[in-house]
Amino acid sequence: MTAKPGKVTQREIARIAGVSQTTVSMVLNDRDGSNIRIPDATRERVRRAIEQSTYVADPAARRLAGLDNKILGVFTYESALTPESMDFYGPLLNGIERAAESLGCDLLFFTSSPVEEGRRRLFHRNTRLRLADGCVLLGQQMDGEDLERLVAEDFPFVAVGRRDETEAPVPYVGIDYGALTETLLGRAAELGHERVLYIHRNRNSPTARDRLAAIERAGHSPAVTLAVVGDDLAGLPRLIGETGATAVFAEDAFLVEDAALVLGDAGADAVSLAALAEVRGHRIGGRNLTGFHTPRQQIAAEALALLQQLISTAPDERGGIEIQRLLQGEVAFGETLTARGGAR
Amino acid sequence: MTAKPGKVTQREIARIAGVSQTTVSMVLNDRDGSNIRIPDATRERVRRAIEQSTYVADPAARRLAGLDNKILGVFTYESALTPESMDFYGPLLNGIERAAESLGCDLLFFTSSPVEEGRRRLFHRNTRLRLADGCVLLGQQMDGEDLERLVAEDFPFVAVGRRDETEAPVPYVGIDYGALTETLLGRAAELGHERVLYIHRNRNSPTARDRLAAIERAGHSPAVTLAVVGDDLAGLPRLIGETGATAVFAEDAFLVEDAALVLGDAGADAVSLAALAEVRGHRIGGRNLTGFHTPRQQIAAEALALLQQLISTAPDERGGIEIQRLLQGEVAFGETLTARGGAR
DNA sequence: CTGAAAGCGCTTACAG
DNA sequence: CTGAAAGCGCTTACAG
Numbered sequence: 001m002t003a004k005p006g007k008v009t010q011r012e013i014a015r016i017a018g019v020s021q022t023t024v025s026m027v028l029n030d031r032d033g034s035n036i037r038i039p040d041a042t043r044e045r046v047r048r049a050i051e052q053s054t055y056v057a058d059p060a061a062r063r064l065a066g067l068d069n070k071i072l073g074v075f076t077y078e079s080a081l082t083p084e085s086m087d088f089y090g091p092l093l094n095g096i097e098r099a100a101e102s103l104g105c106d107l108l109f110f111t112s113s114p115v116e117e118g119r120r121r122l123f124h125r126n127t128r129l130r131l132a133d134g135c136v137l138l139g140q141q142m143d144g145e146d147l148e149r150l151v152a153e154d155f156p157f158v159a160v161g162r163r164d165e166t167e168a169p170v171p172y173v174g175i176d177y178g179a180l181t182e183t184l185l186g187r188a189a190e191l192g193h194e195r196v197l198y199i200h201r202n203r204n205s206p207t208a209r210d211r212l213a214a215i216e217r218a219g220h221s222p223a224v225t226l227a228v229v230g231d232d233l234a235g236l237p238r239l240i241g242e243t244g245a246t247a248v249f250a251e252d253a254f255l256v257e258d259a260a261l262v263l264g265d266a267g268a269d270a271v272s273l274a275a276l277a278e279v280r281g282h283r284i285g286g287r288n289l290t291g292f293h294t295p296r297q298q299i300a301a302e303a304l305a306l307l308q309q310l311i312s313t314a315p316d317e318r319g320g321i322e323i324q325r326l327l328q329g330e331v332a333f334g335e336t337l338t339a340r341g342g343a344r
Numbered sequence: 345m346t347a348k349p350g351k352v353t354q355r356e357i358a359r360i361a362g363v364s365q366t367t368v369s370m371v372l373n374d375r376d377g378s379n380i381r382i383p384d385a386t387r388e389r390v391r392r393a394i395e396q397s398t399y400v401a402d403p404a405a406r407r408l409a410g411l412d413n414k415i416l417g418v419f420t421y422e423s424a425l426t427p428e429s430m431d432f433y434g435p436l437l438n439g440i441e442r443a444a445e446s447l448g449c450d451l452l453f454f455t456s457s458p459v460e461e462g463r464r465r466l467f468h469r470n471t472r473l474r475l476a477d478g479c480v481l482l483g484q485q486m487d488g489e490d491l492e493r494l495v496a497e498d499f500p501f502v503a504v505g506r507r508d509e510t511e512a513p514v515p516y517v518g519i520d521y522g523a524l525t526e527t528l529l530g531r532a533a534e535l536g537h538e539r540v541l542y543i544h545r546n547r548n549s550p551t552a553r554d555r556l557a558a559i560e561r562a563g564h565s566p567a568v569t570l571a572v573v574g575d576d577l578a579g580l581p582r583l584i585g586e587t588g589a590t591a592v593f594a595e596d597a598f599l600v601e602d603a604a605l606v607l608g609d610a611g612a613d614a615v616s617l618a619a620l621a622e623v624r625g626h627r628i629g630g631r632n633l634t635g636f637h638t639p640r641q642q643i644a645a646e647a648l649a650l651l652q653q654l655i656s657t658a659p660d661e662r663g664g665i666e667i668q669r670l671l672q673g674e675v676a677f678g679e680t681l682t683a684r685g686g687a688r
Numbered sequence: 689c690t691g692a693a694a695g696c697g698c699t700t701a702c703a704g
Numbered sequence: 705c706t707g708a709a710a711g712c713g714c715t716t717a718c719a720g
Binding site for chain 1: 434
C-alpha cells in the first residue's frame with residue numbers, strides 16, 4: 001500500500017557510485033568543511049549516479065534526522081479559499097505565496113484541523129504542525145490557548161494581526177488601526193462633524209479594541225457614540241436621530257454597505273459614511289467608500305520574513321528579534337465622508 | 345537550531361504510563377486485532393498519560409515508518425493565488441479545500457518549485473513531493489515528462505483537465521469541451537449562422553485540441569473559419585469582412601472581451617459572440633456572455649476522490665479504477681449569441 | 689497480553 | 705579522505 005517501487009535511495013546511489021551511503025549524503029548536502037574533504041573525482045562520480053537515476057531525497061527522513069524542511073505551515077481559523085473569504089484572505093494568501101516562492105519554501109495548509117464551535121482547532125490528535133518549520137496564523141479571532149502553547153513549545157510562528165490575548169508575548173505583524181482611526185476622526189472633525197455614530201459588532205478581537213481605544217483617546221472632537229449592532233440594522237435611523245450624528249462609521253466595509261441600504265431606504269442618505277477598515281473595491285451608491293488602505297501583501301511578506309528569522313534562530317537567542325510589528329496603513333479619502341451639511 | 349524543547353515522544357509517554365513504547369504506539373493507532381489485545385486498564389493509563397502531556401505524533405516519523413500522511417500535494421504550473429489567476433484557479437482551489445476538509449487531509453502547495461521557462465518544475469533537487477500521499481496537478485499546460493515520471497514511479501496523482509501528452513495513461517478529471525462545443529455550434533446553426541469565425545491562440549493543450557476537433561466534426565453547419573490571433577486583434581474586422589462571418593467564437597472569455605472592444609470600435613457590434621469556455625461573471629456591453637458553465641467545484645471534488653482511491657490501492661491493483669473521467673458542463677445561453685441578422 | 693528488535697531513509701559525530 | 709555506527713520517532717513483525 002505504501003510500497004514505493006519507483007523509489008531510489010542513497011544506498012542505491014552509493015552502490016552504483018561505489019562509495020558509502022555516508023559519502024552520498026555528504027555530496028548531496030555539500031558538506032565540505034574542515035574534517036570532510038571529498039575529492040572532485042569521487043564527487044563527480046556520485047553526481048553522475050544521481051543524475052542517471054531519479055533520486056530525490058526523502059523529506060520525511062531529512063526532517064527526522066533534524067534538518068529544516070523548507071515547509072511553512074499556514075493555519076486559518078476559517079476556510080481560506082471560499083469566494084467570500086477571498087475578500088479578506090486573498091491579498092494575504094497572495095503575499096504569502098510570493099514570499100514562499102522567493103524563500104524557496106512549500107506551504108502546508110492545515111485544512112484537516114477539526115472544526116469546533118465554528119473554528120478550526122490547531123492542536124489535535126494527528127496534527128501535522130510539526131512537519132512545518134514554522135507556521136503563520138490567520139484569522140480575525142484566535143484561540144488564546146493555541147497561542148500560549150505555541151509559545152510554550154518554542155514552536156516558531158507568527159500571527160497576522162495584532163494579538164494581546166495571552167500572557168506571553170506573541171510574535172505578530174499587524175496594522176496600526178489605532179493610528180488610522182485617530183487620523184480619520186481628526187479628518188471628520190475638520191469637516192465639521194461634531195457627532196459621529198460608531199457601529200460595530202462587539203467583536204472581542206485586538207483590532208476591534210484598538211479602534212475603540214482610539215475613539216476614546218479622541219475625546220470629544222468629534223463626540224462619538226458607540227452602538228453595538230447585530231444583523232438587523234433597522235434601528236439605525238432612530239439612533240442617528242437620537243444622537244444627532246452627522247456621520248456613521250462602521251467596523252468594516254460590509255457593515256457600511258448594510259447601513260447604507262437601511263439609510264437609503266429611510267431617506268437619510270445625507271449622512272457621511274466611513275469604514276475603519278480596508279475599503280478597496282467597495283463603493284457606496286457609486287462613490288468610493290472612505291476608510292483605510294492596508295498593505296496586506298506587505299504584511300504577508302513581513303510575517304514570513306519574521307517567521308524565517310525565528311526559524312533560523314535558536315529559542316534562547318530569539319531575544320534580540322523584534323517580534324511584534326505594526327505596519328502603518330493609510331487613510332483612503334473616498335467620497336462618502338463629506339463636509340457636514342455639505343452637498344452630497 | 346532544530347532543537348525541540350517542547351517535544352514529547354512516545355518514549356516519554358511510555359515512561360510515565362509504565363509501559364513499553366510499543367504499547368503506546370499500539371494504543372495510539374488502535375491496533376486491536378487478533379494477536380494484540382491490550383486490556384482496558386493499560387489502555388486507559390496510556391490515554392491519560394497522553395492527555396496530561398502535550399504529545400503529538402511526529403508526522404515525519406510516521407511517514408518514514410510507512411504510514412499515510414493524510415497530506416495531499418497541490419502542484420500548479422503557475423502561481424495559483426494571484427488576483428489574476430483566481431478567475432481560473434479560485435473555484436478549483438475552493439473545491440479542493442472543501443474536499444480536503446471532509447477527507448481530513450492537509451494540503452501541501454509546492455510553491456518552492458523553481459520556475460523554468462515560465463513554468464514551475466515538479467521534480468527538482470529537494471522536492472517535497474514524497475511527503476504527500478498523492479498530488480493534484482493544475483494548469484492549462486503540463487509537462488509531459490513530469491507526467492511520464494509520475495506514472496513510472498507509481499506515485500498517486502490526478503491531473504485536472506484532460507491530458508493526452510503521454511504514452512502512459514494519465515489519471516485525470518476534466519470537462520468534455522468537445523461535447524459543449526458541438527452543442528453550441530448546433531445552436532448557432534439553428535439561429536441561422538452559416539459562417540462562424542473561431543479565434544484562438546493556437547495553444548497546444550488537450551482542451552484546445554478538443555475544441556478544434558469538435559469544430560471539425562461539425563463539418564459545414566455552420567462553416568467555421570479558424571484564425572490564430574496574437575495580442576493584437578486589429579485585423580479582426582477585416583477577417584470578418586473576408587469570411588462573411590456573422591458570429592465570432594473565441595477560445596475563452598477574455599479573448600471575447602478583447603474582440604468585443606475591437607469590434608465596437610469598428611462599428612461591427614452586430615456580430616454574435618461566444619466563448620468556448622467558462623463565462624461566469626463575464627458580461628459584454630451589459631449582456632451576459634454566451635459560453636459554458638463548467639462544474640469546477642465538482643471537478644475538484646471528483647479529482648480528490650479519485651486521488652484518494654489511487655492512494656489507498658496498491659499499484660498493481662489499480663487496474664479496476666476508471667482513471668480518466670470527463671464531466672459534462674452545460675452551455676450557458678447568454679445574450680451575446682442572437683439570431684443572424686436579428687435585433688441586437 | 690506486552691516488550692525487545694529491526695527497519696523506514698536520512699544526517700552527523702566518530703573512527704580509521 | 706571515507707566508512708561503520710548511532711540516532712531521529714515511529715510502526716510492525718516477532719518472541720516471549
